[in-house]
Amino acid sequence: MARFIKKQKHEIGLPPDELLFRGDKKSEEVTIRVIDFDSKNLEENALNELTGVLKYQEKKTVTWLNIDGLHNPGLMQEIAMVFDLDDLIMANVMNTTARPTVHEFDNCIFISVKMLQLNEDSGMISVENLSLILTESILISFQEKKGDVFEPIRERIRKKKKRIRNGWTDYLAFALLDIVIDNYIYIISVLGEKIEVLEEHLGQNQPDASVIKKINAYKRELNFLRRNIRPAKEMILALSKMESEFIFENTYVHYKELLDNMNQAIDSSDSYREILTDQLNLYHTTISSKLNDIMKFLTIFSVIFIPLTFIAGIYGTNFEVLPELKFQYSYFIMLAVMVVMATAMLIYFKKKKWF
Structure with a gap:
């Protein structure tokens, strides 16, 4: 399956609000978790059905509803009914191949972004x-599979950290996006360390076939990463400029911090991409230089042996009268002339700096 764009033939022509799961199924079951809190109280539950969340709608607290698994159209339809959401929002939630975006509706803000993870063994980025649906008192987050990437946020809530316990859903959304963007920077830093190690290796050793494989692998993963984080920057920029009743004035400064982090991530990825390009050029230059040295050596070797072959050819002629053949030391004289001629040619080539 293509990593950069995915489109199934049966999806062509469907209406945009069709509740159809688009993407690769990463979880067999759908789980629902809820955390309800304010500055003093905390309630954390796992729900078997969505009706369990109804009691939180009337409370003056912050409710974080997290849903793992997006392939159940019936549940998505139920969520739309319970929270009075447009079907287009739920269709976008179920479209895992969609570009990161942010849209404001009458009763919520919809946010979509890509979470990236680096497999330390294979070096590939998944x-x-x-998707986040931000309302006045409820934040609904949708993940393709259950994971612990947001566990630090849950720990901050459990440990009664003031900012998150005193904030509202807009600050909670910022905290989740901050985790996502921090992970971007982490992945770039890991790739960057490998790229810098490869750069040192290129500077100290002759390149081999494994070098070009590593360069191409790093370029592939870096391009995949940049393809996902650039639209995320556009989304964060739009979010930071959005004048919405669902975002408090004092929260905008945090969204601008996210924008700064995104700029840092993109600048770093661009820098490492340029380094890889320079490494690739250095590799080809080194290989070409090495090939030139080999050709120079072979040329010098051939030039030296041309006169020697000429001399040997004379004594390999088939004439009956060759006076030199009668000399007692003719053979040794011929060898001495060949050695002197080869030595003289090497000295001459050295002075000319031809090798």
Whole structure:
């Protein structure tokens, strides 16, 4: 399956609000978790059905509803009914291949972004779609599979950290996006370390076939990463400029911090991409230089042996009268002339700096 764009033939021509799961199924079951809190109280539950969340709608607290698994159209339809959401929002939630975006509706803000994870063994980057629906008192997050990427946020809530416990859903959304973007920077830093190690290796050793494989692998993963984080920057920029009733004035400064982090991530990825390009050029230059040295050596070797072959050819002629053949030391004289001629040619080539 293509990593950069995915489109199934049966999806062509469907209406945009069709509740159809688009993407690769990453979880067999759908789980629902809820955290309800304010500055003093905390309630954390796992729900078997969506009706369990109804009691939180009337409370003056912050409710974080997290849903893992996006392939159940019936549940998505139920969520739309319970929270009075447009079907287009739920269709976008189920489209895991969609570009990161942000849209404001009458009763919520919809946010979509890509979460990236680096497999330390294979070195490949995997992608997961994250959708957020931000309302006045409820934040609904949708993940393709269950994971612990947001566990630090849950720990901050449990440990009664003031900012998150005193904030509202807009600050909670910022905290989740901050985790996602921090992971971007982490992945870039890991790739960057490998690229810098490869750069040192190129500077100290002759390149071999494994070098070009590593360069191409790093370029592939870096391009995949940049393809996902650039639209995320556009989304964060739009979010930071959005004048919405669902975002408090004092929260905008945090969204601008996210924008700064995105700029840092993109600048770093661009820098490492340029380094890889320079490494690739250095590799080809080194290989070409090495080939030139080999050709120079072979040329010098051939030039030296041309006169020697000429001399040997004379004594390999088939004339009956060759006076030199009668000399007692003719053979040794011929060898001495060949050695002197080869030595003289090497000295001459050295002075000319031909090798």
